[in-house]
Amino acid sequence: xxxxxxxxxxxxxxxxxxxxxxxxxxxxxxxxxxxxxxxxxxxxxxxxxxxxxxxxxxxxxxxxxxxxxxxxxx
Amino acid sequence: xxxxxxxxxxxxxxxxxxxxxxxxxxxxxxxxxxxxxxxxxxxxxxxxxxxxxxxxxxxxxxxxxxxxxxxxxxxxxxxxxxxxxxxxxxxxxxxxxxxxxxxxxxxxxxxxxxxxxxxxxxxxxxxxxxxxxxxxxxxxxxxxxxxxxxxxxxxxxxxxxxxxxxxxxxxxxxxxxxxxxxxxxxxxxxxxxxxxxxxxxxxxxxxxxxxxxxxxxxxxxxxxxxxxxxxxxxxxxxxxxxxxxxxxxxxxxxxxxxxxxxxxxxxxxxxxxxxxxxxxxxxxxxxxxxxxxxxxxxxxxxxxxxxxxxxxxxxxxxxxxxxxxxxxxxxxxxxx
Numbered sequence: 315x316x317x318x319x320x321x322x323x324x325x326x327x328x329x330x331x332x333x334x335x336x337x338x339x340x341x342x343x344x345x346x347x348x349x350x351x352x353x354x355x356x357x358x359x360x361x362x363x364x365x366x367x368x369x370x371x372x373x374x375x376x377x378x379x380x381x382x383x384x385x386x387x388x
Numbered sequence: 389x390x391x392x393x394x395x396x397x398x399x400x401x402x403x404x405x406x407x408x409x410x411x412x413x414x415x416x417x418x419x420x421x422x423x424x425x426x427x428x429x430x431x432x433x434x435x436x437x438x439x440x441x442x443x444x445x446x447x448x449x450x451x452x453x454x455x456x457x458x459x460x461x462x463x464x465x466x467x468x469x470x471x472x473x474x475x476x477x478x479x480x481x482x483x484x485x486x487x488x489x490x491x492x493x494x495x496x497x498x499x500x501x502x503x504x505x506x507x508x509x510x511x512x513x514x515x516x517x518x519x520x521x522x523x524x525x526x527x528x529x530x531x532x533x534x535x536x537x538x539x540x541x542x543x544x545x546x547x548x549x550x551x552x553x554x555x556x557x558x559x560x561x562x563x564x565x566x567x568x569x570x571x572x573x574x575x576x577x578x579x580x581x582x583x584x585x586x587x588x589x590x591x592x593x594x595x596x597x598x599x600x601x602x603x604x605x606x607x608x609x610x611x612x613x614x615x616x617x618x619x620x621x622x623x624x625x626x627x628x629x630x631x632x633x634x635x636x637x638x639x640x641x642x643x644x645x646x647x648x649x650x651x652x653x654x655x656x657x658x659x660x661x662x663x664x665x666x667x668x669x670x671x672x673x674x675x676x677x678x679x680x681x682x683x684x685x686x687x688x689x690x691x692x693x694x695x696x697x698x699x700x701x702x703x704x705x706x707x708x709x710x711x712x713x714x715x716x717x718x719x720x721x722x723x724x
Contacts, residue, residue, distance in 0.1 A: 343417050345605045346543040347426050350618045354662045357626050366619025370604065 321355040322375065335376035344372075356382060392510075392517040392525070392557040392567040394724050396456045397690050397697035399553045400447035401433040401681060408546070415542040423546050424679075428657025432549030432682035434534045440474045441530040442483045444552035449488055449528060452554040458524070460488050465522040466496040467512060469505035469529045469686045471713070472536070473498060484528065495522070502582075503653045503712025505529055505686035507570065507720045510557070510708075514567040517559045527555040531685035533614060536584050538600055540608035544616050547656055549682025553690035555697075570720040571635050573628065578715035581620040586611040621712070625659055628717055630666050632709055636719040644668055647721075648704035649696060653711055654678040654688035685712070696724055 323330035326342040339348075349370050356364050362385035364378075372378050408430055412420040424430050435444060445468060453460060466488075468481035479498035490496075501508050509527045516522040530552035537545050557567070587593045593612060600610040609615060629652065637643060644650070650669045652660060654677060664674045677692040678684075684691060689708055696704055703723050711717035 345417070346607065346618050347418070347422070350622045350658060351426065353619055353622050354626070354658055357662060358665070363623045363626060364619070366617060366623055369619060 318355065318359045321359065322352070325351045325355065333375060335374065335379065337375040339373055339375070339377075352378065356385065360385070362386065389562060389565060390518050390520065390559060391562050391565045392514045393560045393562070394567070394722065395458075395556045395558050395698055396452055397553060397555045397694045398448050398452040398455060399551060399687065399691050399694055400444050400451060401549075401551050402435045402439055402444060404434040404436060406432045406434050406549075411542065411546055414540070418542060418546075426656065426658050427546050427682075428660065428676070428678050429547060429549070429682040431680045432534075433551060435532045435550040439532075441468075441470045441472050441532050441552065442474045442480045442487070444532070444550065445470075445480065445484055445528040445530040445554070446487050448530070448552040448554040449484065449526060452526075452556055453488075456556060458556060461491050463490055463524050463526050464494050465513075465516055465525040466490060466494060467509055467525065467527050468496070468498045469501060469509050469527070470498060470531055471500045471502050471685070472530075472532045473500075480530075481528075501716055502531070502685050502714065503655070503688070504710035504714070504716045504718045506553075506689040507708050507710040507718035508572070508716075509555075510567050510720055510722065511570040511572075511718065513557045514565075514570075517557070517567075523559045525557045527557060529553045529686040529690055531687065533685055536612075536614040538607075538609040538613040540600075541613065543605065543607045543618055544614055547683045548614075549684050551681055551684035551687040551691060553687045553694070555690055564723075566723040568720055568722070569636070569639050570718060571632060571639060573632060573717045575624075575715040578620070578624055581617040581624070581715075582615070582713040584612065584614050622659055624715055625655065625711055626662060626666070628715070629663050629709055629711055632711070632717055632719040633667055633707065636707070636721065640721055642721075644707075646705065647673065647707040649673055649675050649693075649706040651675045651689055651692045651706055652709050654692060655683055655712065686710075693724060698724070
């Protein structure tokens with residue numbers, strides 16, 4: 315999970331200490347570029363592919379983690 | 389065996405330049421550095437309002453004729469890959485055939501595939517040559533997606549550029565095939581994820597264009613504009629491209645280390661970075677060319693191959709993979 319959080323911190327351009335389950339996505343440039351970046355990150359860290367439409371609807375990092383647990387193996 | 393050999397590749401980019409700096413000024417929250425980092429694109433070339441795929445393709449073809457000295461009268465097939473033709477009919481190949489003054493006995497046709505188009509085209513050419521139907525073929529690629537993109541849709545305007553390429557392929561007798569083998573794939577369930585919904589027979593263009601609407605990310609587009617679900621397309625590519633490479637290598641009996649160059653459709657830096665790592669290809673063999681032209685759809689692979697085309701250097705064994713709209717994909721091995 316460390317690498318995933320580090321990757322999220324890079325995508326949202328914040329300190330990694332700020333990344334946690336409650337991290338609010340819509341207030342941190344949760345746009346089309348961030349969504350595709352998280353898909354690439356999930357593939358790199360977990361070899362899993364997110365459902366893109368469901369990912370775009372996520373509001374927090376906890377939502378992403380829940381989605382990841384259901385994601386298809388890449 | 390009778391096989392096709394690539395003798396030359398040339399390209400033509402339109403004059404107008406659209407920089408990431410200029411786009412960053414239009415899109416709040418996106419800096420030029422961020423656009424370049426994620427897309428890999430610093431500049432895109434954009435066709436003028438009165439400049440079409442046939443115009444750009446003609447310029448690439450004339451450059452090839454000038455550089456190689458090939459006699460146009462000896463070309464016996466012209467194939468034009470485009471999804472942005474000048475007219476619903478006739479095809480761009482017919483228009484270009486006339487402009488170049490090719491002979492009446494020269495076959496010509498268009499095909500519309502997009503990002504997998506160049507690999508499909510090489511396979512078609514190899515079929516024509518191996519069957520004895522053609523000896524010297526001119527393969528043109530050109531898409532002008534800029535004409536389909538709403539200016540305030542940053543999800544696609546940051547990626548795509550316009551370009552044309554021309555490839556000359558000649559029949560030769562070789563001990564091994566120099567074009568191919570190829571493998572292909574299709575998944576029409578992905579059609580909705582990269583589409584221009586209006587303008588064809590299913591939904592003709594209305595007399596008054598529909599008002600553009602903002603999507604959940606604030607990107608503006610109307611039904612006559614290009615729509616791309618970037619997340620779905622990225623997931624498709626991450627899943628499909630490694631499988632296509634494995635399928636081709638199972639056919640050829642080669643491993644990734646046996647290829648001098650690996651040339652993928654130049655979709656975006658984000659995707660290329662990830663695919664390079666998944667395929668395990670080192671930087672020296674993984675070809676990139678999108679920083680100063682963008683994702684040019686069917687022209688990305690020939691643009692990336694252009695510096696390696698004859699007469700430059702020793703023959704190189706290349707793995708090519710095109711993938712995208714459709715969904716469609718194709719992989720092939722060539723010696724160039």
